[in-house]
Amino acid sequence: MSKEDNSDLIQPVIPREHEIEIRVRYQETDAQGRVHHANYINYFEIGRIEMLRAGGVDYRKxxxxxxxxxxxxVKCKYHIGAKYDDLLRLKTRVVRAKGVRVYHKYELSIGDELVCEGETTVAAINSQGEVVRLPDWLQLDAKKQPNSGR
Amino acid sequence: MSKEDNSDLIQPVIPREHEIEIRVRYQETDAQGRVHHANYINYFEIGRIEMLRAGGVDYRKxxxxxxxxxxxxVKCKYHIGAKYDDLLRLKTRVVRAKGVRVYHKYELSIGDELVCEGETTVAAINSQGEVVRLPDWLQLDAKKQPNSGR
Amino acid sequence: MSKEDNSDLIQPVIPREHEIEIRVRYQETDAQGRVHHANYINYFEIGRIEMLRAGGVDYRKxxxxxxxxxxxxVKCKYHIGAKYDDLLRLKTRVVRAKGVRVYHKYELSIGDELVCEGETTVAAINSQGEVVRLPDWLQLDAKKQPNSGR
Amino acid sequence: MSKEDNSDLIQPVIPREHEIEIRVRYQETDAQGRVHHANYINYFEIGRIEMLRAGGVDYRKxxxxxxxxxxxxVKCKYHIGAKYDDLLRLKTRVVRAKGVRVYHKYELSIGDELVCEGETTVAAINSQGEVVRLPDWLQLDAKKQPNSGR
Structure with a gap:
């Protein structure tokens, strides 16, 4: 029954909002001279992962x-096209995380200009591919966190 | 005023629905052993382009x-994950094409199984980046095509 | 000792040279208006796979x-840059396949123009990541195939 | 004849060797659970660009x-496969830069382990696609820079 070696003893605290910078790579642009629209979806994934890391969670582990x-x-609404070498600012936000799903929203900007806005739903599955409940520390229930200020 | 050399004289007829096959490439999979979710967005683009080609329009030109x-x-709802070398069937449909925008829907399947469903809005712009009216042959107005049966 | 259920009874015959067509996708181009140089490496992989398929071998299996x-x-020497929607012809050739390694050469062209030339070495490994001998049908020994004409 | 507005007055000093870190993205892995081999070629490009930036040169400009x-x-020799979320160290080195071409070498490692080694030749071209002489500050001639000390 010992839990000494259980990393769950110290629960990670995932931020509800996290910001990172992403530098546009040449390979991510296309012949229209802008980032290919599918690549923004990859940026969102990086935002999710880094948000977890900021809360002490190693997604690979x-x-x-x-x-x-x-x-x-996934949903994405495109406003302007980012260019090669642009330094993008990606704001990732957890809107809800309850049961088996986490809902994120994303805002990607260059300086003051909004490049695109996105939304995703991610679901937790186990190694058998079965949908499973989110770990407690990933749950974000508005009622239980009344002082979160958002 | 002569229009003899105007290729518009013969108007392309873009199908409203078009189907292609796409073979999943190794590079499109990820470490979860399935097609990375952003890559389906690329498949949709191929569907749009090939639909134009089927109607005699060379998008590059x-x-x-x-x-x-x-x-x-863009929106995409994922059902199952396609695997390396799967032969996907992509059905692309023009839902509406009016003014400056075309709305497409997509269904991607392996055999009878639905892999994902997507929607996109594409807007016509000129070389100055200004939004412009769709060419007539790309317009799809329900009233003018009463017998389209969909 | 019975080998009745052994699919090896009918040995695949892999062609030593195989040609496929690849249509350049928008997502494969970059802001220089040409296919990004890393993407040709992906085309080579498709060439190898389709060469196996032409010989009756399903690489996924x-x-x-x-x-x-x-x-x-991998080596690649670039001559001209392919553009969006170009229909490329990829010639894949097995130069040698002996022991644990297969050596391929590639020529990628648009019409008569050579786009790039490549070479790869692929090694056979088992599921433990150990280097293993190529299956017999993948071996290509010059001495044992005197009439191959190359 | 005034050169007041000529940025060439202050010559950039490009380092001959430069090191960066690259975090492996999920989208860069494939179903073998490792970074797809073509993606290392993209890392090399990032290495070249960041080396220029370290010397005060904005490649986009x-x-x-x-x-x-x-x-x-391009050449690449693969040793081990990097995994998702690995933090890679990329060492980029200018071997020679003379006339119209720059020769780079690359070493990509995880900790002490060498992941892959690469080489590229890049050529300078103008906006008409004509091969042109490298800017002086990009030339690296062993005889003229005996004191480079690296």
Whole structure:
């Protein structure tokens, strides 16, 4: 019954909002001279992962331990096209995380200009591919966190 | 005023629905052993292009002539993950094409199984990046095509 | 000792040279208006796979059965840049296949123009990541195939 | 004859060797659970660009001013496969830069382990696609820089 070696003893605290910078790579642009629209979806994934890391969670380890977060849906609305070498600012926000799903929103900007806005739903599955409940520390229930100020 | 040399004299007829097959490439998979979710967005683009080609329109030539179709938004709902070497069937459908925008829907399947469903809005812009009216042959107005049966 | 259920009874015959067509995708181009140089490496991989398929070998099944072909080295010399929607012709050739390695050469062209030339070495490994001998049908020994004419 | 507005007055000093860190993205892995071999070629490009930036040169501006560096050939020898989320260390080195070409070598490692080694030749071209002489500050001639000390 000992839990000494259980990393769950210290619960990670995932931020609800996190910001990172991403430098546009040449390979991510296309012949229209801008970032190919599919590549923004990859940026969102980086935002999710780095948000977890900021809360002390190594997503790779999570997968090695048998929990995968798979994307159930994605939306993206494009405003302007980012160019090669632009330094993008990606704001990732957890809107809701309850049961088996986490809902994120994303805002990607260059300086004051909004490049695109996105939304995703990710679902937790185990190594058998079965949908499973999110770990407690990933749950974000508005009622239980009344002082979160958002 | 002569229009003899105007290729518009013969108007292309773009199908409203078109189907292609796409073989999953190794590079499109990820460490979860399935197609990375962002890559389905690329498949949709191929579907749009091949639909135009089926109607006699070379999208590259369209761009060379100064008309670009840029993606304004995209949605994708994922059902199952396609695997390396799967032969996917992509059904692309024009839902509406009016004014400056074309709305497409997509269904991607392996045999009878639905892999994912998508939607995009593409907008016509000229070489100065200004939003412009779709060419007539790309317009799809329900009232003018009463017998389209969909 | 029975080998009745052994699919090896009918040995695949892999062609030593195989040609396919590849249509350049928008996502494969970059802001210089040409195919990004790293993407040609992906085309080579498609060439190898389709060469196996032409010989009756399903590479995915090979992997499922525990044999992986991993790339040990790659070279590519670029001549001209392919553009969006170009229809490329890729010629893949097995130069040597002996012991644990297969050596391929590639020529990628648009019409009569050579786009790039490549070479790769792929090594056979088992599911434990150990280097293993190529299956007999993948071996290509000049002495044993005196009439191959090359 | 005034050169007041000529940025060439202050010559950039490009380091001959430069090191960066690159975090492996999920999208860069493939179903073998490792970084897809073509993606290392993209890392090399990032290495070249960041080496220029470390010397005060903005490659995007270089292109806007009409000088492009295009890849003429690439070689890569793979040792081990990097995994998702690995933090890679990329050492980029200018071996020679004379006339119209720059020769780079690359070493990519995880800790003490060498992941892969690469080489590229890039050639300078102008906006008409003509091969042109490298800017002086990009030339690296062993005889003329005996004191470079690296």
């Amino acid at each position: 999570l997968e090695e331990d048998g929990l995968m977060l798979v994307v159930a849906d | 369209l761009e060379e002539d100064g008309l670009m179709l840029v993606v304004a938004d | 090979l992997e499922e059965d525990g044999l992986m072909l991993v790339v040990a080295d | 270089l292109e806007e001013d009409g000088l492009m560096l295009v890849v003429a050939d």
